[in-house]
Amino acid sequence: MRFKFPLVAIGLEVVMIVLFALYVQYETDPNISQQPNSTDATDKDRFLELYPLFQDVHVMVFVGFGFLMTFLKKYGFSSVGFNLLIAALGLQWGLIVQGLLHSHGQKFHIGIKNMINADFSTVTALISFGAVLGKTSPVQMLIMTILEIAVFAANEYLVVEIFKASDVGASMTIHAFGAYFGLTVAGVLYRSGLKKKHENEESVYHSDLFAMIGSLFLWMFWPSFNSAIAEAGNRQYLAIVNTYLSLTACVLTTYALSSLTEQEGKLNMVHIQNATLAGGVAVGTCANMEIPPYASMIIGSIAGLVSMFGFKILTPFFATKLRIHDTCGVQSLHGLPGVVGGIASIVVVDMEVSNISTVPSQAYALGSSIGTAVVGGLVTGLILRLPIWGQSSDKKCYDDSVYWEVLYSVLNKDINDDSTSESSAHPKPTCLCGILCCEIG
C-alpha cells in the first residue's frame, strides 16, 4: 500500500494529460473539426445559459454524493474524500471516453454538454462506490472508476446512437446501470467475515445530519440533473417541472411508509436520506416527455414505495440470501427506481403520449443497461478481488483510520493535559469512542 496508491494516482493523471493532449481541443481552436454529437448549432451560445445547471449537477456530484455517504460514524473522511478523488478522475476519464466514442476516435472540443456528460459518467462510479463503501481500498476505487466509466460510455453509446432510445434523466443508463454494476462488484467481493453486522456500520447523530446536507442538495438540484442535456425550450421546461413534482410526491410517500413500517411509527433517517430521492431517479427517463403533471406525481409516489420496499425487504434479502452486501442501499435508491423509470417510459411511449422514442428502443435500453452493468461488474469484481490492491481486513472495514490520519492520540493527550489540574485523583481512562468525543478524568 505504501507506494501503490500514489503511483497509480500519479500514473492515471499522466495518462489523462497525454490523452487530453492528443484528443481534446477548445472551440476556439481554428483547426477544430465539427463536433459530431452536436446537433444543436447554438450549443456554444448556450454555454453560459446552461452553466448554472452544470454547477447544480456539480454540487450534486461533490457535495450531494460526498455528504450523503458520510452517515457512517467512522467513515466520513473516506466518504467525502474518496468521493472527491473518484469524481476528479471520473470527470477527466468520462470526458475523454465519451468524447472519443461520439467523435469516432477523432479530436473533439469541450463544450458545456461534454462537461455535463462527464459529471454524469462520474455519477455511475459514485453510485457503485455506495454499494462497496467501507469495504474497498482507494486503489480498488480508482480501478473501478476507470473500468466502470468505460463500460458506461459503451452502453450509453449503444442506447443513444444504436437503439435511438430516450433517457434524458438517465434512469436506466446511469442509475440502474450504476446500481447493478456496484451490486455485482459487491457480490464478487463478498466478505463472509462481515456477515454479522459490523460494529462500525452504523450512524451517530451528527453523521446523520452531515448526510442530510448531501441528501438535500441532491433533492433540490435533481431537476437540473434531469434537464441539463434536454433539448432547449419545451423539453427542458418539461424535464424540470416533472422532476420537481415527482420529488415532492415522493417525500410524502416516503415519510408515510417509513413511519408505517418502523417500530412504534417512528421515522428512520436512512429512508428520509435516500428514499425521498427515488422520485428524481424514477421520473428521469420520462421527464422530457409530454406526460401530464399528475403523472409525474404518481411516478414519484411509486418510486417512494418501491424504494421503501427495497430498504425493508430487498436489501436484507440480498445481504443474507444472495451474499450481496449493499452499504448505502444503492439498490433501493438507484437500482429499483431506475428500473421503474425505464418501465414508465415504455408505458408512456406505448400509450402514444410521447413520440420521442419507441417501445422496443426503450426496452432494449433497459435490458442493455442492466446487462452491461452485470457483465461489466463481474469482470471488474474479479479484477478487484486480486489480493494486491491494499484491501483492509474485515475488522478494519468502515474505518477511516486505515487510510487517513485521525488524531486520536493527540486529542487524548490534550485533554489529559487539561484534566490534570481538575481531576488528578481519578484514574486516567482512554477515549473509547474515538471519533465523536472526549476523554474524561
Add this chain to the structure above:
Amino acid sequence: MRFKFPLVAIGLEVVMIVLFALYVQYETDPNISQQPNSTDATDKDRFLELYPLFQDVHVMVFVGFGFLMTFLKKYGFSSVGFNLLIAALGLQWGLIVQGLLHSHGQKFHIGIKNMINADFSTVTALISFGAVLGKTSPVQMLIMTILEIAVFAANEYLVVEIFKASDVGASMTIHAFGAYFGLTVAGVLYRSGLKKKHENEESVYHSDLFAMIGSLFLWMFWPSFNSAIAEAGNRQYLAIVNTYLSLTACVLTTYALSSLTEQEGKLNMVHIQNATLAGGVAVGTCANMEIPPYASMIIGSIAGLVSMFGFKILTPFFATKLRIHDTCGVQSLHGLPGVVGGIASIVVVDMEVSNISTVPSQAYALGSSIGTAVVGGLVTGLILRLPIWGQSSDKKCYDDSVYWEVLYSVLNKDINDDSTSESSAHPKPTCLCGILCCEIG
C-alpha cells in the same frame, strides 16, 4: 400516532394528485387558457433566465430554513426532516391554491413564477414552524401547513389584486404574516409545563455550526428571494442590489449590538444566526423601489437593531407575560423586521420616491397581513389543540427520539464492546448526554 401520521400524509398526497389532475397543465398543452396572472408576455422565455434565482430560493427553503433550525441539541433530525416534509407538501398545495385563486378556479399552467410563488407560500409555513418548533407533532404540522397556506394565499390575493399594494420581497405577506400566524398558534398551544426553560431547549457546539450552514445560505441568497418575482430589468436589478446592501449593513449592526448587550462583550450565536438576516426581511417591500443605495443600508441597520431588541426584550416578554413561547425567535427575525419593511414602504411611497404604489395600499397590506395572520393562527391553533394529533408530553419536547429512531443503545453497545479490552476494571457507566457523545469505561 401509529397510523395517524402515515394516513394523513398519504391522504394529503392523494388529494394533491387529484387536484393536479383537475387543474394543472403544462404550457405545452394546446388547450391551455391564457394564464390570468401573467402580465408578462415573455414569461415562458424567461424560464431558464429565472431558474437560477428559483434554485437559490429553493436552497433557502430546504437547506436555509432546515439547517437554521438545527441549533437545538437534540432536535436536528426533526428540524431538517420536518422542514423537508412541510416544504414538500407546501410546494404542491401552494401551487394549487395560488394558481386557482389567480385563475379564478380555472385550469392553469405551471411556469417558473408559479414555482417561485409555491416556494414563497411554503416559507410562511416554515416561519410558523419555527415558533412552535419542538412542541408539535408531525400531524399537527401537516395540518398547519394546509391551513396556513390557504390563509396566506387569500391574503396575498387581497394585497396584490384588491389593494394593488407592492410587496416584492414579501416583508408583509410572508415574513410578518408567517411570524404572527406562528406566534398566535404558539400562544393557543401554550404549555405551562414548559414555563421553566426545558433542559433540551439549548444548543451544543456542533449544533450551532450546523445552524450556521442554514443561516449563511439564507444570507447569501436573500437577494434572489427579494428579486425573483420582480419585473425584469431595472426593478429586478434594484431588488438584488438593495437587498445585498441592506444585508451587509445589518451584519455590522448585529455584531455590534450582540457584543454590547451580552455579558463581558461576548457575541451570542443566536443573534449571529438570526439577526444578521433581518436586513433581508426589512428591505423586502422596498427592494424594487427607487431608493438610493444608502437608504437600504439604513433600513438594514434599523432591521438589525429592531431584531436585537426582539431577542433581548420582546421574546422574553412574550414568553413570560403573554404566554407565547417562540422557540426560534421568529418574532425577531421575521415579525418585527417584516413590520419595519411595511412601514419603510409607506415612508418611501409617501416621500414620492417611488410611484409603484400608494400610501393607503401599503398600509392596508400591512394591516391585512397581520390581521389575517392572527385570525388564521387563532383558528388553526384551536384545531391543533384537539388532543388527537399525537402531541408529545412536555418532558419529551425538543427531543428527536419521540418521532425518530435514534440509535442510543446500539451506540452504547458498540462502545462497550470496544472498551472491554482496555478498561474492564472500571465500572460501566451509561452514556448520559445521549446524542453528542460517548461511553466511557
Add this chain to the structure above:
Amino acid sequence: MRFKFPLVAIGLEVVMIVLFALYVQYETDPNISQQPNSTDATDKDRFLELYPLFQDVHVMVFVGFGFLMTFLKKYGFSSVGFNLLIAALGLQWGLIVQGLLHSHGQKFHIGIKNMINADFSTVTALISFGAVLGKTSPVQMLIMTILEIAVFAANEYLVVEIFKASDVGASMTIHAFGAYFGLTVAGVLYRSGLKKKHENEESVYHSDLFAMIGSLFLWMFWPSFNSAIAEAGNRQYLAIVNTYLSLTACVLTTYALSSLTEQEGKLNMVHIQNATLAGGVAVGTCANMEIPPYASMIIGSIAGLVSMFGFKILTPFFATKLRIHDTCGVQSLHGLPGVVGGIASIVVVDMEVSNISTVPSQAYALGSSIGTAVVGGLVTGLILRLPIWGQSSDKKCYDDSVYWEVLYSVLNKDINDDSTSESSAHPKPTCLCGILCCEIG
C-alpha cells in the same frame, strides 16, 4: 474590549453609509455619469447573465472560506462568524474603494461587476485572516480588513490600469497578495509564547468534516471565480474550462503526494482540504488565455505539487526559522500557487500563445502584488501590534470562548440532572473537552 468592538463596528458602518450616500448611485439614476471602468456597453444587460456566477463567488466567500477555517476544534464559531463579519464589511468597503479609484473620485454606479469585484477584494482579507486565525481579536480583524482592502485596490489599479497586465482569476492580485500580506502581519504579530504547538491548534473528527463543506464549495465554484469578470464569449468559456481541468488534475496529484509523504501512506485531511484547491489558484492568471486543455492540467498538477511542498517543508520552516506562524497554511494554498500562476502567465505570454498581455506587464504585476503586500502587511502589522485592540492571551488563542458565549456550564448542568437517577454512586467529574462532548457521572 467591552465597548471597543461595538463602537468600532458601528462607527465603520456609519462611515460606510456616509460614503455610499456621497458616491454610490444606481444605474437608474438619470444623473449618473458614464462609469469609467465599463468598457463593455452591454454590461447592464448582462446583470442576470452574470448573477449566477456572482452567487457562486458569494458562496465561496461566505460558506467556502467560512467553513474551510472551521477545522480547528474550538474555533468554529470565530472562523465562520468573523468570516461573515469581515466579508460584510469588506464588501461595502471594497465596493467604495475600487469604485472611487476607477472613477477617479467621481460618483459611480453599482453594476454586477462592481459586486463581483467587491467579493474579490473581500477574499484578500479572508486569505490574510487565515494566516492570523486564532491569534487576533475582532477589532484587529476589522482594522486589517480596512487597511488591506485599500492597499489591494491600489495594487489592483496599478496592475490593471498602469501595467495593463492580465490577471483574470487574480492569482497575483488576490491570492499571492492576500497570502503575503497575511504572512507579513503574522510575522509582525509573532507570539513566541506559541512557539510550542498550542493544544487547541488541531482538529477533531467533525471539525474536519465541517471544513470539507467549505473546501468542496470552493473547489466546485472556482471556475466561476476565475471567469466572473472575464470578457464575454470565448474568454469566459476558456476561463471556466481551464479552471475546471486544472482543479481535477490537482486533486489526483494532491492525493498521491499526501499519501506518499505521510506516515504509513495515509492521507492527511489538511492536504485534502487545501492543496486540492491550489489548481484553481495557479491557473487563475492564465485561465482566459489560449492555452491548450492539457496545459491547464499540467499547471494544476504543478500547483498540487508546490502546495504540498509548502505544507510539508515551507510552513514548518517559516514557523520555526522565520517566526512566521501561518494557522491555515495560506502560503501553501494561496501564496505559492499564486506565484506559480504569475510565472505561468509570463511563460505563456513569452511563448506567444496569447497576446492578451506582455511579459514585462505580467512580471511587474507579480512583483507589485508581492511588494505592496509585504509593505502593506508591515504597516498593518505594526498598527495591530499596539496593545489596545483586545488581544487575547497566548493561552486563550484558538478558543471561541474568549469572544463567544459557549454554553459549557448549562450543558454540564443538564447532563448532571439526567445522570442523578442512573449513576449517583459515581463521583461527579467535569466535562474536560468542553466543546465536543459530554459529562459523565
